[in-house]
Amino acid sequence: xxxxQERLVEFSLEAHDLYLNKSVPHLxxxxxxxxxxxxWIGPNKPCIIRNAFSHWPALSRWTPExxxxxxxxxxISVAVTPNGxxxxxxxxxxxxxxxxxxxxSSVLDIIEGTVQKTGVFYIQKQCSNxxxxxxxxxxxxxxxxxxxxxxxxKSPDAVNFWLGEANAVTSMHKDPYENLYCVxxxxxxxxxxxxxxxxxxxYGLYQSAVYQEQDGGEFKVIDNVDxxxxxxxxxxxxxxxxxxFPQYRLARPLCCTVKAGEMLYLPSLWFHHVRQSxxxxxxxxxxxxxxxxxxxxxxxxxxxxxxxxxxx
Numbered sequence: 552x553x554x555x556q557e558r559l560v561e562f563s564l565e566a567h568d569l570y571l572n573k574s575v576p577h578l579x580x581x582x583x584x585x586x587x588x589x590x591w592i593g594p595n596k597p598c599i600i601r602n603a604f605s606h607w608p609a610l611s612r613w614t615p616e617x618x619x620x621x622x623x624x625x626x627i628s629v630a631v632t633p634n635g636x637x638x639x640x641x642x643x644x645x646x647x648x649x650x651x652x653x654x655x656s657s658v659l660d661i662i663e664g665t666v667q668k669t670g671v672f673y674i675q676k677q678c679s680n681x682x683x684x685x686x687x688x689x690x691x692x693x694x695x696x697x698x699x700x701x702x703x704x705k706s707p708d709a710v711n712f713w714l715g716e717a718n719a720v721t722s723m724h725k726d727p728y729e730n731l732y733c734v735x736x737x738x739x740x741x742x743x744x745x746x747x748x749x750x751x752x753x754y755g756l757y758q759s760a761v762y763q764e765q766d767g768g769e770f771k772v773i774d775n776v777d778x779x780x781x782x783x784x785x786x787x788x789x790x791x792x793x794x795x796f797p798q799y800r801l802a803r804p805l806c807c808t809v810k811a812g813e814m815l816y817l818p819s820l821w822f823h824h825v826r827q828s829x830x831x832x833x834x835x836x837x838x839x840x841x842x843x844x845x846x847x848x849x850x851x852x853x854x855x856x857x858x859x860x861x862x863x
Contacts, residue, residue, distance in 0.1 A: 623656035635718035645757035673715030717829035737831030
């Protein structure tokens with residue numbers, strides 16, 4: 552199987568040399584749908600789009616004062632962890648956050664520092680929580696991105712709202728969605744790796760568990776005893792353990808910062824790790840990818856990578 556690994560390495564290096572960008576390009580305005588499909592969706596390449604939602608009232612309205620007045624009393628789902636890492640490998644477990652129901656104002660109190668609580672708080676429930684939990688905010692933006700909906704011939708499957716502390720980190724993973732990530736205030740910091748770098752990205756199978764805060768304020772890891780093991784990436788791209796994961800030396804991550812008023816197009820199946828400035832607010836649109844040639848192509852790459860890594 553050594554030849555399979557060698558071919559995968561060559562394939563990844565050729566992808567970087569022949570068509571992948573060495574940094575994330577910027578577009579200065581919303582694109583034409585067909586041109587965007589040809590230049591970015593089809594080739595599966597990320598870009599940052601400026602001035603794509605400058606007409607949204609949310610950019611000027613979504614201050615803490617406005618949000619308190621508009622939705623302060625609303626009960627919403629909040630992820631709480633001891634260290635900011637939700638849905639991440641911790642030791643030999645894949646640990647998910649404790650999910651709490653809290654008023655929006657109480658979350659703002661924590662973020663603004665007027666109330667002290669144990670743990671790191673992040674509004675990050677990815678179930679179209681903007682539409683489901685916070686419909687009062689929909690009039691401050693659009694429920695879809697018109698040129699993206701035209702390019703794909705469909706509406707988004709989910710529209711998510713994000714707000715959290717600076718310590719809240721999204722561990723490295725991939726999603727089967729075409730993703731438009733819009734930063735309303737603050738900034739987001741992304742580490743991106745293309746699907747062709749899959750041979751260099753380690754996976755493991757982990758017992759599923761959740762964090763649960765105890766009466767003394769400490770967090771305990773509670774196993775989900777009836778669940779299947781979860782495949783996840785144990786590597787932290789901020790501090791990669793090269794002795795444990797030497798193949799990651801061959802990966803070529805792209806780092807980018809998405810500022811307020813900017814939109815990141817994150818193609819389906821790209822690996823990504825996300826950090827943020829304190830109190831950053833963002834909205835993202837997930838469009839379900841077409842399970843066509845692109846999907847089958849990357850599924851084949853996934854299978855070959857598993858074979859090659861399992862034989863090393």
